[in-house]
Amino acid sequence: MGFIKTRKSLIFLFSITVFSYLFFQTAFLFQELFSSLISIASYLTWHNIFETSAIIVSMSIFLVSYYTYTQTSRLRTIILGSLLMLVAIVDFGHMLSFKGMPAFFIDNLEANRATTFWIIGRLFYVLFFLLAVFMNFEIRSKIHKNLFVLASILISVTILVVATYYPDFLPPMYIEGKGLTPLKIGLEYLIMLLLTVSGIKSLxxxxxxxxxxxxxxxxxxxxxxxxxxxxxxxxxxYDIYNYIGHIYKAIAYFMLFRVAFVRNVQQPYIELYEAERKLRNYADSLDKTVEQRTKQLKNVNKRLMDDLEYAKGIQKAMLPAALPDMLELSFSAMYYPAGRLSGDFYDTFKLDDQHYAFYICDVSGHGVPAAMLTVFLKQCIDNKRDMDLNSGGISFPSKVLLSVFDSFNNTNFKDEVYMVLVYAIYNIKTKKLIYSSAGLNVAPILIKENGDIEEIPIRGLPICKLKNEFNVYYDDSYLDLSKGDKLLFYTDGLVDAKNVENCRYGIDRLKVFLSNNSGLSGEELRNALKQDLYDYINGKKISDDITFFILEIV
Structure with missing residues (x-):
């Protein structure tokens, strides 16, 4: 079986090589057609798309390495992440200084600056691969992670300043009317050589x-x-080889992201599952070798807790780094997991200059399985958003939920697994909210400035394994909002929280509290509700995750 899998992967690599070679060798045949179809403006658009995707991948890998370094202390991980952040910043300079783009500190009249950024970025890129394949993965470090970040920022800013304002300090890479300089071509071949060495080591x-x-x-x-x-x-x-070079680059970065995602996101969960399986095996034979197994169990338990903390850092990194706060609206949120990992999740993101999307979800179960479901949900919604961005449209909330439902039913999740959520889109110009529910069991609450409280009706089937049983659809509902209005979205952990007398916080108490505090801003209301909840439970451990956020129309 192992030989068959190895052979398949080798065939895959051989196919990539052959296809890439044939594509490269025949590209010149389409130069004239390419020039007639792709204008300079269109070329710049595609160039920006390709470069932006590479920058996003680089920064995503950096963020994963940054947030997991605290748990793992792996030197290679933080160095590689910081290198990719440096590459992302230099690539950003390359994109904005590309010939034909608007002025980036200085006018982009020549191609040399962008080419200089490119070749410097590629040199650091190949350094990333050399370290990735040759550096020991297990080396630990106590150096603070921010020092690596600071070093990368200082180097990248220095490169941007020198290439922009002191170009004579650097040899030219592109001469107008002549093309690429011998130095630039030589460096490209050196980069290819080092990439080849890294590729052979990986193979x-x-x-x-x-x-x-x-x-x-x-x-x-x-x-x-x-x-x-x-x-x-x-x-x-602007010719076709420059264009296909960016295509190769975009695909290469996607594959690199897959490596980083599996190694830093999926693999910890797999290792955690393996640790749990071994723990059960050790427990079965505990009576025979008590002293020996007890020692081993302590070691395994330590790894388990470390992995849970590691997974907690990853899940926390998936939450919005900053909530929207602008003239038209603001968000305030509270996220309080019952354990190390949570089955609640929320996210908000900008669709375009006029529309903001957000959602809140609660998945079945707790701990690692629930946390993995939130990862699945975020992937589904992010993929749908990216597809919409590529097509230039915005899907209605009902279509997004239906897409998640279909993806969920194409998995091998057990029948008892499910998710409930509300997904909404707010138009800051018209102040209209479009929302759709997939079975969220607590209704959002509209809070008027005068203290009036109204539960917003929601209905819809949870995301579950019923595709073959029903013709599932989701409805879109509309809500007109006014300045000063606030909307509370929350999961049932808020109203189900119990005090020391085992009494629920309850929806009635929540409504009274919101009515009495309707004059507070969204952030003030969030803080006041959080304090009221803490006062009520009075230190009692919660049994369910508590998540809520407040949308305020400013």
């Missing part, structure tokens, strides 16, 4: 260990090599 590691992530890393390196080859083959910055 050897894959053959030895059978780790698919090494094969995926090798595939990313193959595409990166062809990307660099394309960037020594173009005559003008």
């Amino acid at each position: 050897v590691s894959y053959i030895k260990t059978g780790d698919k992530l090494n094969a995926l890393m090798c595939g990313s390196l193959i595409l990166s090599i062809f990307s660099e080859l394309a960037f020594v083959s173009y005559d003008q910055v």
Whole structure:
């Protein structure tokens, strides 16, 4: 079985190589057609899309490494993440200084500055791969993570300043009317050589260990090599080889993101499951080797707790880093897990200059399984959002929920697993809210400035395994809001919280509190509700996750 899997991966890598080679060798045949179809403005748009996707991937990998370093202390992880942040900043300078783009500190009249940014970014990029394949994964460090971040920022800012204001300090990479300089071409070939070395090391590691992530890393390196080859083959910055070089790069970054995601997000859960399985096996034979097994159980338990803290950091990193706060609206939120990992989740993001989307969810169960469901949900909604962005449209909330429902039913989740949520889109110009519910069992509450309280009606089927039983659909509902209005979205953990006398906080108490405090701002109301809840439970441990956020129309 292992040989078959290895052979499949090798065929996959061979196919990537052959396809990339054929694509590269035949691209020139379509130069004339490409030039007639893609204007400079259209080319710049695509260039920005490709570069932005690479920047997002780099920053995503950086954020994962940054937030997990506290738990793992792995030196390689934080160095690689900081390197990719540096590459992302330099690539950002490359994108904004591309010939034909609006002025970026200075006018973009020539291609040399963007080309200089490019080649510097590629040098750090290949350094990333060399460290990734040759540096020991288990080396630990006590150096504060912010020092790595500061070093990357200082280096990248220095590069941006020198390349922009002191270009004579650096040799030219592109000369107008002549094209790429020999130095730039030579550096590209050096980069390709080092990428090849990294690729061979990844391939050897894959053959030895059978780790698919090494094969995926090798595939990313193959595409990166062809990307660099394309960037020594173009005559003008707008020709087809420059374009396909960015295509190779975008795909290579996607594969790199898959490596980072599996290694830093999925793998901890897999290891956690493995630890739990071993723990059960150890418990079965505990009576026979009590002293020995007790010692082993302590070690395994420590790893388990470390992994849970590690997973907690990852889940926390998926929450919005900052909530929208602007002239038209503001968000305030509270997120209080009952354990290390939570089955509640919320997110908010900008769809365009006029629309903001947000959702709140509660999944079945607690702990690791529930947390993994929130990861699945976020992936589904993020993928739907990205598809909409690529198509230039915005899906109605009901369509988003239906997409999540279909994706959920295409998995192998057990029948008793389910999710409930509300997804909404707010238009800051019309002050109209469009929302749809997938079975959330507590209704959002509208709070008027005069103290009037109104529960917003919601209905809809939870996200569950019933696709083959019913013709499932979701409805969109509309709500006109006014300045000063506030909307409370929450999960049932808020009203189900109990005090020391085992009495629920309850919806009635919640309504009275909101009415009495309707004049507070959204942030003040969040803080007051949080304090009222803490006073009520009076230190009693909660049994369910508590999550709520307040949308305030400013």
